[in-house]
Amino acid sequence: MTLPLADTQFVEATWVMIVKSVVIFAVIFAVLPLMTVLERKLIGRFQHRYGPNRVGPFGLLQPLADVGKLISKEPFRPANAIPVLYVLGPLLPVISGVLALAIIPWGDVKDGVGFYGIDVPIGILYFFAVSALAFYGLLLGGWASGSRYSLLGAMRSAAQLISYEISMGLALLGVVMMAGSLSLVDVVRAQGEVWYVVPQIVGFLIFMLAGFAEANRAPFDVPEADAELVQGYQTEYGGMRFGSFLLVEYMEILVVSGIAAAMFLGGWMGPGPGWLDPIWMFAKVLALVCLFIWVRATLPRLRYDQLMSLGWKVLLPLATLNVLVTAILVVAL
């Protein structure tokens, strides 16, 4: 068994890294608008409707129309907003989302090139570090907007963060202990025989629940809560600033789905030749994205205090128990 700090001596040429970052960035930003269509069409189907089908074939050009509309809006700033922080608000989550995407493994190392942005030794800790950055964006944006709804939304997102982040970390700890590595690539390689979703089903469920909160998705979209808080921290944002908050929501769905697919669903593992690896990974991520949408179409928003009690009274003890049992089993077996 290796030390928990992954030993990733694998180094690539600088130009390979740059090409990889550009490709990942381009692919992800091409996928994100399609996700919005997918979500709206799927939600429509869940409600006996078609969803958007007017713009382009099957409504596929709908995001183009949406972005065109958002760009043409006036970049309005409320009079009592704090200028710099107000602009920084939607920017930070975008950065955090893009950074988090870097560690999602799309395939194994082939011909000296790894099919991922970077294999960081601290692996999953990096994910927690950068994804927590996104909440600074929400907090700053909500606070700097100078509106009470925004402030309430920001406070809620802070309270939400502390109530699920610990359980999320503990849920992944079981997998880390079983794989004996923090690196996502090593974790995926360790799932050659059996996917960790089987022995770590509790961890998987807790991680997905926390993931819904991480992406501010129903049923844990209390920071937005459009019924109570107008749009929470997004209330005072318009145009493409609002658009980037929206973008981040989908990016975080992608990140959480990617991490879950790599940690629990065997990442790129699947039958077939080696070049199918990224497709397997993509299929698993897509399935999880559909799960996100399915859950959003089903569950009503939890009340604020219900989220707290779920996080602290249910998820945290369960995750701790899961970690303890896993630790005992890993040591004993």
Place this chain on the structure above:
Amino acid sequence: MSAPTKPSYLDSIDVIEVQRGPDPGGAGGLYRAFGETLRGLKTTLARLIEGPVTIEYPEEKTPVYPRFRGRHKLHRFEDTGLEKCVGCSLCAAACPADCIRVVAAENVPGERVSAGERYAAVYEINLSRCIFCGYCEIACPFDAITMGHDYEMADYDRKDLIFTKEMLLAEPAERTPLRSEGE
């Protein structure tokens, strides 16, 4: 959690017992919530499988019932091609919205327009006033006017909504789908 005990001063008064849901906490609550969540997911998935019920209107029209009262139609005799309307103005008299205008004229031998002595030289229905009650159809002694199935009559100008005899005699360009038996 036990139910709060009732104070003694309430003994003589009728107290309505408040119905409360089961206690949310505990392992039972967790199990229940999990089960109900799965049931909800099943419910929405069933909707997905059933497929959309949307009728995509401009491309796809809602079928109407056979007795649907849409735009009026004037009729001719099928064998002779003569108009059924004899210009009696009973429809105009029956019309509660007063939207029918009939000016009758004598039929000239040789160029007969209708089967009777007289015919409608002018027959106009102002569809912007019509309430589609169908009284004209009931009043007509010759079944010359009936209510058709067209319901797409929106227009940009009020004067375009005054339908003349020629327009009412002509077949509508696109037939509205009719509901089949049992639909």
